[in-house]
Amino acid sequence: xxxxxxAPLAVEFPFTRSLGPxxxxxxxxxRERVVLGVxxxxxxTLVPPVEYDPVTAEEIRDLVEVAxxxxxxxxxxxxxxxxxxxxxxxxxxxxxxxxxADTALLHALDAPGPHAVHTxxxxxxxxxxxxxGAITDIACFEPYDGDPAQPxxxxxEFEDPITGIxxxxxxxxTYSPGRAQSAYIxxxxxxxxxxxxxxxxxxxxxxxxxxxxxxGVATSEQVEVGPHxxxxxxxxVNIKAKxxxxxxxxxxxxxxxxxxxxxxxxxxxxxxxxxxxxxxxVEPVWTEGARYPDHYRPTGEPDADYDTYRELL
Amino acid sequence: xxxxxxxxxxxxxxxxxxxxxFSEVEMLMPVLHxxxxxxxxxxxxxxxxxxxxxxxxxxxxxxxxxxLDGVGAWxxxxxxxxxxxxxxxxYEAWTKLLTGDADTALVYSYGKSSPGPLxxxxxxxxxxxxVAPLWPDSVALAALQAQALIDAGDTDEPALAAVAxxxxxxxxANSHAxxxxxxxxxxxxxxxxxxxxxxxxxxxxxxxxxxAGERARELCDRPAWIRGVDHRIEAHSLGVRDLTDSPxxxxxxxxxxxxERPVDTAELHAPFTSQEVVLRKALGLDDGVRVNPSGGALAxxxxxxxxxxxIGEAAARIQRGESDRALAHxxxxxxxxxxxxxVLEGDPR
Ligand SMILES: [Zn+2]
Numbered sequence: 239x240x241x242x243x244x245a246p247l248a249v250e251f252p253f254t255r256s257l258g259p260x261x262x263x264x265x266x267x268x269r270e271r272v273v274l275g276v277x278x279x280x281x282x283t284l285v286p287p288v289e290y291d292p293v294t295a296e297e298i299r300d301l302v303e304v305a306x307x308x309x310x311x312x313x314x315x316x317x318x319x320x321x322x323x324x325x326x327x328x329x330x331x332x333x334x335x336x337x338x339a340d341t342a343l344l345h346a347l348d349a350p351g352p353h354a355v356h357t358x359x360x361x362x363x364x365x366x367x368x369x370x371g372a373i374t375d376i377a378c379f380e381p382y383d384g385d386p387a388q389p390x391x392x393x394x395e396f397e398d399p400i401t402g403i404x405x406x407x408x409x410x411x412t413y414s415p416g417r418a419q420s421a422y423i424x425x426x427x428x429x430x431x432x433x434x435x436x437x438x439x440x441x442x443x444x445x446x447x448x449x450x451x452x453x454g455v456a457t458s459e460q461v462e463v464g465p466h467x468x469x470x471x472x473x474x475v476n477i478k479a480k481x482x483x484x485x486x487x488x489x490x491x492x493x494x495x496x497x498x499x500x501x502x503x504x505x506x507x508x509x510x511x512x513x514x515x516x517x518x519x520v521e522p523v524w525t526e527g528a529r530y531p532d533h534y535r536p537t538g539e540p541d542a543d544y545d546t547y548r549e550l551l
Numbered sequence: 552x553x554x555x556x557x558x559x560x561x562x563x564x565x566x567x568x569x570x571x572x573f574s575e576v577e578m579l580m581p582v583l584h585x586x587x588x589x590x591x592x593x594x595x596x597x598x599x600x601x602x603x604x605x606x607x608x609x610x611x612x613x614x615x616x617x618x619l620d621g622v623g624a625w626x627x628x629x630x631x632x633x634x635x636x637x638x639x640x641x642y643e644a645w646t647k648l649l650t651g652d653a654d655t656a657l658v659y660s661y662g663k664s665s666p667g668p669l670x671x672x673x674x675x676x677x678x679x680x681x682v683a684p685l686w687p688d689s690v691a692l693a694a695l696q697a698q699a700l701i702d703a704g705d706t707d708e709p710a711l712a713a714v715a716x717x718x719x720x721x722x723x724a725n726s727h728a729x730x731x732x733x734x735x736x737x738x739x740x741x742x743x744x745x746x747x748x749x750x751x752x753x754x755x756x757x758x759x760x761x762x763a764g765e766r767a768r769e770l771c772d773r774p775a776w777i778r779g780v781d782h783r784i785e786a787h788s789l790g791v792r793d794l795t796d797s798p799x800x801x802x803x804x805x806x807x808x809x810x811e812r813p814v815d816t817a818e819l820h821a822p823f824t825s826q827e828v829v830l831r832k833a834l835g836l837d838d839g840v841r842v843n844p845s846g847g848a849l850a851x852x853x854x855x856x857x858x859x860x861x862i863g864e865a866a867a868r869i870q871r872g873e874s875d876r877a878l879a880h881x882x883x884x885x886x887x888x889x890x891x892x893x894v895l896e897g898d899p900r
Contacts, residue, residue, distance in 0.1 A: 242572045247666075249610045253679065261680055284791065286681045292786035312702065312794065314694030315742035320671060322686040331691045331741070333790050342790030344682055344695075352742055357702045373681050405684055407675060411610040411666040416574025447620055448577040454594050454623020456580055 243420045247413035253405045260289045263301050266399040268375035271365055272392045275304045275339050285339035286373075303389040304338035306363035307382055311335050311342045315352040324378050330355045334379055337386035346378040354381065362387065371400035418448035421460065427529040431464040431495055431522070441499030464495035467534070468542040469518040470551050471501075474511055489514040493534055494550040501550050508535030517541035556648045557767040557774030558870075558895065559760050560589035561863030566729040566755035566851035569665035575604075575614055579661045579756045580621040586657070586758040590770045594623040597760075598653025600630045601644045603637035603660035604855050607672050618661065629653065636660060637757060637859030638820075638881030638891050642780050644761055654766045661756035662855035669752050669854065676884060678787060690749055690823075692789065692885040694741040697825035699794040701743060706828045708743055712736045714824040715747040715849055722846025729753045729851040750822040755853030757860045775866035775877075775895040779807035782881075782891035789886060797833040800880065800890040804834055807892045809878050814894070816841045816868055816877035818861035822848040826887055830880060834892075844868065858882065862893050869897040 257265065260276055264287050267274040276287030277300040284292075291298050313332040319325055324346035332355070333342035348364065349355050362382035369375035415423065418434060422445045425432035434446035434457035441450065442461045450457055472491035478484075489511050492501035506514050507523065519539040522531035562585035564570075570578050587593065600622055604615050611617075615632045624630065633639045637660025644656035664672075670688035677683040700706045715736060722728035729751045737746030760770070767774040783799035783806075785792050804810065817840050821827035827842070836842065843849075845864040848857045858881025865877035874897070881891040 244571065247610055255679060257680070265680070284788075286788065286790070288788065292788065292791050311790075312695045312699040314691055314698055314744075315739070316691055317739065317742070320686060320688055324685055331687055331695055333695060335790070341788065344687060344789055345685065357698065373684050403680065403684075405679055407683075409607075409610060409667055409672055409675070412571075413610065413666055414571040414574075416577050417572055418577065419574065447617065448574055449580055449620040450623070451620035452623060452625040454580075454583070454621055456577070 241420070242414055242417060243423055244412055244414045247411040248408060249411065250406070250408040253407060254402060255405060256402045257400065258289050259299060260287045260301070262399050262401055263394060263396070265371040265373070265403065266396045268373070269369045269371040269400065270392065270396055271306070272390055273304050273306055273336060273363070274301045274394060276300060277302050282340040283338060284341045285336050286343050301394045302338070303392065303394070304336045305387045305389055306336070307384070307387040308334045308336035308339070308361060310347065310355070310357055310359045310361060312357055313347065313355050315355065324374065329378065332361070332379060334361055338389070345376055348378045348380050372403055416448060418446040418457065422446055423529065426531070429524050430462055433461050433463050433498055435459045435461050442497060443500065444495060444498045444502055461497065463497035464522070466519060466521050466537055466539070467493040467495035467498070468547045469506065469514065469516055469520060470494050470547050471516060472506065472514055487511045491534070493520060494547050504531065505533040506535070507533035515541070517544060517547070554649055554651065554763050555767070555776055556645055556761055556763050557771065557776045558862065558866035559762045559767050559771035559774050560586045561757070561759050561867050562586040562589065563727050563757040563856070563860055563863065564755045565727050566753045566853050568729065568751070568753050570663060570754040571665060574617070575609065575661060575663055576618050576621045578663065578754060579618055579659065582756045582758045583621050583657070583659060586760050590760050592655065592760065592770070594628065595626065597655050597657045598629065599644055599647045599656040600628055601632065601640040601656065601658050603633045603635050603640035603859065604662065605634055607675055608669070608854060609663045609666045622657070636855050636857065636881050636883050638862055639782065639883070641759060641761070641859060641862055642782060642891060645777060645780055648761055648763050654763045656761040657758065658761065658859065659756065659758035660856040660859045662853045663754045664752050664854050665754050673885070689885065690744060691741045693823040693825065694744045695789070696794040696829070696886045697743050697748070697823065700825050700828055703795045705795055705832065706825065710828070711748050711824040714827050718843055718847050718849040721844050722850030725846050725850065727851060728846045731846070731850060744823060744825070748824040750848050750852035753851060753853055755851060755856050757856045757863055759859060759863050759866070771870065773870050773872060773897050775869040775897060778894040778896050780891065780893040781806035782889065784889045785887070792886070794886055795829065797829050797887050797890060800830060800833045800887065800892060803890050803892040804878065807894045809834065809892055809894050812876060814840060814876045814878045816844065816865060816874040818845060818847070818865040818877065818879045819843055820848055820858045820861045820881045822852050822857070824849065826882070829887060834878070858891065862895070865895050869895055872897070872900070875900070
């Protein structure tokens with residue numbers, strides 16, 4: 239089997255989330271060094287607070303302040319912190335029931351080692367230096383030897399409450415397109431277009447994905463197609479894409495390569511955008527060192543007869 | 552509910568650390584062909600198709616639509632997808648067959664975890680306001696549950712190691728398993744869980760065919776009749792829950808009829824050794840029940856397929872005549888957040 243291609247792929251997105259009244263109060267409170275919980279109908283205090291009782295689904299809005307001190311209800315020692323976790327030195331993950339609360343909050347606990355952590359130990363909030371109204375306004379918990387801290391008695395209505403958070407997320411992958419698409423991309427680097435023929439319906443797929451979507455069987459017989467092809471349909475792009483240095487307007491087209499059972503996409507160049515037409519005969523243009531065609535340009539052949547590509551539209 | 556529905560065929564891939572030479576559909580297709588070949592059915596004969604997967608594993612949007620290429624969707628088929636383990640796809644297919652709208656169903660699921668950092672990827676299913684910004688990884692959350700069990704006196708580290716050893720020893724009889732035989736219990740990953748307490752990370756796929764009534768008897772010598780399926784969920788916040796128990800599993804089992812008569816086999820989807828302790832307790836399984844003879848998720852845990860595989864393994868055991876009444880369990884989310892229980896039976900012998 240020829241070498242399968244691999245490439246790094248980062249998926250990154252800043253998720254912008256709006257907050258309901260309870261989450262807004264809680265996260266704004268953290269910004270002001272105040273921890274708020276919410277009281278349920280049966281008198282329990284939930285921290286972190288939610289808008290609906292997890293047992294009865296009743297709407298709950300009764301905010302109460304709890305102390306920034308509490309007790310570890312369970313923990314786990316994380317000797318190798320991972321990217322974006324609260325501390326970059328070894329720490330304990332802990333569920334902490336704050337004084338005045340009936341439920342526990344998950345966060346990091348800064349401690350010298352697992353010997354210094356146990357269920358039932360007393361801890362307190364270490365506030366982040368800079369606070370924006372996010373769960374990370376609690377930098378972590380730290381061991382604490384004293385009595386329950388008194389709540390601040392702060393008003394539960396804060397000035398300038400935050401109404402949303404932006405939660406950036408990034409995941410890093412090593413993408414591999416698999417056997418069929420690797421073969422296609424490797425052939426492109428040699429300026430060849432290679433598809434795969436379905437053993438059942440004999441259609442030639444370009445690019446091949448290793449399966450015939452109609453018959454549901456594996457494709458493996460490689461078939462060279464093109465290099466010439468026919469524009470089956472097209473559109474004129476008038477808006478410049480970010481980070482793309484192609485002047486608008488330009489034409490983006492479906493191109494049926496000779497011998498292919500369906501059309502692929504490509505940009506049409508070498509002809510004014512308003513002269514591109516269905517049936518135009520084109521060929522790929524490779525730029526120096528590129529692994530794929532930069533665009534397709536007219537071959538100068540007479541236009542293809544409609545009946546030769548009508549099935550490929 | 553007067554229709555009898557059975558699992559009549561099951562197939563799975565060999566589960567491996569990586570399948571980078573194959574795209575998702577290339578990995579899945581042999582399993583689809585195998586499960587159809589077992590029944591002699593063609594795609595066009597299948598009344599309903601349902602799949603389970605998650606785009607986050609491989610970092611590809613709408614990847615299930617490409618996987619559908621392996622089914623052969625012409626002429627057009629009746630198809631659905633859940634962004635969940637395939638066990639939940641099976642639940643949807645089962646209800647579809649119960650309605651009488653279809654007599655047969657193809658259920659498949661797959662997971663390609665190798666391209667991404669699975670422990671980090673799974674953080675993205677957590678509460679996005681209070682938990683996900685801290686990036687607590689899947690092992691860390693399982694470790695919190697394990698420590699809670701140890702503190703409660705429900706288990707200890709040697710007992711967890713014994714769960715791991717039993718699972719991987721059983722897996723020597725399972726040619727598809729990723730971790731088999733003697734596996735070092737290893738160092739702590741997140742204390743108190745060691746490498747041996749954690750599932751292997753791997754790629755894999757599975758498929759099941761369901762059929763109703765007489766159709767099932769035509770397609771299979773000893774169908775594994777589904778007597779009931781139910782799924783339940785815990786409160787979202789981990790700090791609200793008693794992590795040493797799984798009331799959602801117990802309720803799902805009760806509603807699926809698991810407690811009406813004893814089962815002889817239980818395929819439990821417990822990716823971490825500590826989770827088997829929780830599930831055994833929640834389900835009241837005693838030592839007379841054969842737990843995870845396949846090796847379970849500690850031997851192979853292709854995310855999004857491992858739950859469907861539990862149902863498939865339980866059904867295959869009934870079909871082989873090694874079980875008469877089996878319980879299959881699937882889970883999803885951190886610390887057994889969501890749980891599905893199916894009860895399967897063979898015809899009396
Ligand atoms: Zn075909």
